Amino acid sequence: MALIHGFKKSITKAGRAAAYSPAGLEVARAVLASRADSPVRRIIKAKGLEGRIRRVASESLPQGVYFAKLTLGNWEAWKGQQFRLFQDGKVVYGNMVEPPARGFPLEYRNIIVTSDDVSRFAVDIDTPYELKIGRGAFTTRQQVSYDEQYGVEQHGDVFYSLRGNTTNPKRMLITFPGFGPSTTRISYAVSYLKDLTETDLRDTMTVCFQDRYLVAGSYMMVDNAGRPLESRVGGAIEGLRSRFHIDRKEMLFFGASKGGSIAIHYAMDYPEAALLLAVPQMNLPYYFSKPFFKDNLLQNRALRDVGQPEDRLRRYFAEGRKIDYFYTNSDELSNHSLIELASDIPNLSKYRINGGHSDVARAALPAMLCIIRRFLGDPVEEQFACEEMRTFRHDQTLQVQVRIDAEASTVTGANWFIAGSSGRTRFLQLMTEHSYHFVKYTAGEQSLFPAYDPIGQLSQVIAMKADGTTWTGALPEAVKPGTRIPKKTLSSQALTLHTETTQDYAVLDGDTFARFRYSCRTLAPDGDTMEIHFVSDPEAGIADVEDSCTRTACRAAVQVLDGWALADIAALRFVIAAGVQRLLIVVHGDTHADAAEALSAIDWEDTSVVLTDSREVAGVRQY
Numbered sequence: 001m002a003l004i005h006g007f008k009k010s011i012t013k014a015g016r017a018a019a020y021s022p023a024g025l026e027v028a029r030a031v032l033a034s035r036a037d038s039p040v041r042r043i044i045k046a047k048g049l050e051g052r053i054r055r056v057a058s059e060s061l062p063q064g065v066y067f068a069k070l071t072l073g074n075w076e077a078w079k080g081q082q083f084r085l086f087q088d089g090k091v092v093y094g095n096m097v098e099p100p101a102r103g104f105p106l107e108y109r110n111i112i113v114t115s116d117d118v119s120r121f122a123v124d125i126d127t128p129y130e131l132k133i134g135r136g137a138f139t140t141r142q143q144v145s146y147d148e149q150y151g152v153e154q155h156g157d158v159f160y161s162l163r164g165n166t167t168n169p170k171r172m173l174i175t176f177p178g179f180g181p182s183t184t185r186i187s188y189a190v191s192y193l194k195d196l197t198e199t200d201l202r203d204t205m206t207v208c209f210q211d212r213y214l215v216a217g218s219y220m221m222v223d224n225a226g227r228p229l230e231s232r233v234g235g236a237i238e239g240l241r242s243r244f245h246i247d248r249k250e251m252l253f254f255g256a257s258k259g260g261s262i263a264i265h266y267a268m269d270y271p272e273a274a275l276l277l278a279v280p281q282m283n284l285p286y287y288f289s290k291p292f293f294k295d296n297l298l299q300n301r302a303l304r305d306v307g308q309p310e311d312r313l314r315r316y317f318a319e320g321r322k323i324d325y326f327y328t329n330s331d332e333l334s335n336h337s338l339i340e341l342a343s344d345i346p347n348l349s350k351y352r353i354n355g356g357h358s359d360v361a362r363a364a365l366p367a368m369l370c371i372i373r374r375f376l377g378d379p380v381e382e383q384f385a386c387e388e389m390r391t392f393r394h395d396q397t398l399q400v401q402v403r404i405d406a407e408a409s410t411v412t413g414a415n416w417f418i419a420g421s422s423g424r425t426r427f428l429q430l431m432t433e434h435s436y437h438f439v440k441y442t443a444g445e446q447s448l449f450p451a452y453d454p455i456g457q458l459s460q461v462i463a464m465k466a467d468g469t470t471w472t473g474a475l476p477e478a479v480k481p482g483t484r485i486p487k488k489t490l491s492s493q494a495l496t497l498h499t500e501t502t503q504d505y506a507v508l509d510g511d512t513f514a515r516f517r518y519s520c521r522t523l524a525p526d527g528d529t530m531e532i533h534f535v536s537d538p539e540a541g542i543a544d545v546e547d548s549c550t551r552t553a554c555r556a557a558v559q560v561l562d563g564w565a566l567a568d569i570a571a572l573r574f575v576i577a578a579g580v581q582r583l584l585i586v587v588h589g590d591t592h593a594d595a596a597e598a599l600s601a602i603d604w605e606d607t608s609v610v611l612t613d614s615r616e617v618a619g620v621r622q623y
Contacts, residue, residue, distance in 0.1 A: 078125050175254045325351065333357075353430045355445070386474060414463040418461055449511070491515070
């Protein structure tokens with residue numbers, strides 16, 4: 001009872017200081033770790049104190065750092081527009097205004113601020129708002145109910161649920177969550193894989209992590225104070241593995257979207273483990289340039305300092321780790337032009353799915369469950385005959401249609417792929433099922449690209465069922481890519497700001513690709529401008545540009561090899577890689593209108609474009 005009385009008194013300044021002290025934090029976490037039906041938990045719930053105790057038990061922030069909750073009124077008038085919250089004139093959070101859950105106000109919880117004086121804050125849209133600031137994290141009843149439903153528990157500053165065999169498991173399946181809707185009442189989800197039954201998990205412990213940091217997650221890279229989480233999350237993983245003596249070969253890391261990026265990060269110390277990824281983001285600052293993140297996660301410098309998924313994945317490729325990777329060509333922001341061109345990498349299987357970013361996990365669920373169930377138990381292999389194949393050319397792409405035997409045509413609920421090899425890498429393209437069940441084909445968005453797909457190495461049709469069964473049939477003949485579509489040499493090298501020699505770089509966006517050749521050097525590490533000079537020969541050097549207003553951090557000379565398509569994306573990648581505020585582009589020589597049109601589309605707020613022939617083109621700002 002004394003404990004409960006102490007929490008009731010925590011509304012006073014002295015009481016708050018005691019409650020949020022290390023001792024108060026320890027007591028609150030001990031209370032929440034007790035059984036839900038224990039006497040103290042029943043009393044706390046009856047007196048309505050559970051929410052307050054949860055706030056005290058949340059992450060302990062450094063002195064002078066606080067959690068804030070912003071509630072916006074009259075959101076209907078600002079729907080679809082950007083807003084920003086300022087502290088002393090500096091942006092501390094921003095987002096796009098979206099409708100909240102029906103019947104609830106529009107709230108943004110757990111914004112990190114450095115003052116509890118609300119008079120120091122303002123929003124930049126003319127709407128009524130309320131700001132609450134405190135030492136403990138804000139939550140909702142819906143989040144509490146969700147955590148109870150899925151068994152999410154707090155372990156220090158790490159949150160996860162356990163399911164399956166938690167007594168003597170032989171295997172370990174580790175899942176990481178994606179994002180929910182930005183205005184949901186449940187800001188922190190788990191990837192629970194509800195399709196997996198207790199029978200499936202009879203020998204496996206599933207650890208479902210929750211990304212419970214910042215407003216909607218930090219990719220589990222940093223905590224609310226910007227401190228790296230790797231040792232805490234990694235310690236939780238290794239603690240469970242060693243406790244149950246699980247062989248590292250019997251571990252599978254899984255995640256989709258944000259969860260895939262997190263899975264890549266935390267697989268670092270487990271080279272023997274398998275990775276199952278769906279549309280992960282390869283470069284976080286680049287992904288954060290989209291409207292929903294540019295005024296929150298993009299501004300978090302700590303997220304730039306951690307190792308990027310692209311860097312770690314390239315290391316895993318070199319190590320030959322077992323990786324199953326689901327993606328779509330239309331997801332340029334996530335792919336960062338890496339997976340599309342990845343080839344000759346041992347133990348990599350890449351599955352291309354048509355559609356947008358959010359379509360992949362849903363469309364490929366049978367195949368992903370097949371991979372997981374094959375990890376969990378004995379795989380089932382079946383064979384069938386592929387009786388006939390036809391190919392169709394459409395512009396610069398190729399489509400394939402196959403006829404399968406009668407037995408295989410009865411297979412339902414499967415993902416069908418046309419498959420082959422790209423060196424030591426498996427390539428699988430999703431196919432569409434015809435109204436005639438014995439026909440499978442690549443529809444328009446599933447077309448193959450002779451410029452970079454291994455068409456001549458396609459050899460199989462594969463069906464993957466959610467129950468773990470794989471059906472395989474050999475193509476009756478080789479697929480011919482044709483001679484009228486030239487093969488391109490596309491580089492999958494990472495973009496670098498420190499080149500010793502001229503480098504090649506490729507950008508893919510949907511069915512369009514472009515190649516660039518460039519050199520780059522760092523001039524002033526503390527500068528605020530990225531200079532990009534489009535030239536005819538990047539090896540010839542570039543003249544200095546007079547600029548008395550800024551200091552140039554990096555300067556690149558770039559040659560376009562396939563026209564100006566996607567030059568804006570290449571420029572955006574340069575400025576984000578440099579981590580600076582301003583982008584200056586200079587186009588040397590006689591320019592074409594296509595250059596001005598492409599470069600005027602750059603989605604970066606502080607951009608200047610100079611055409612050296614002095615022509616004025618609409619949409620291009622002269623520097």
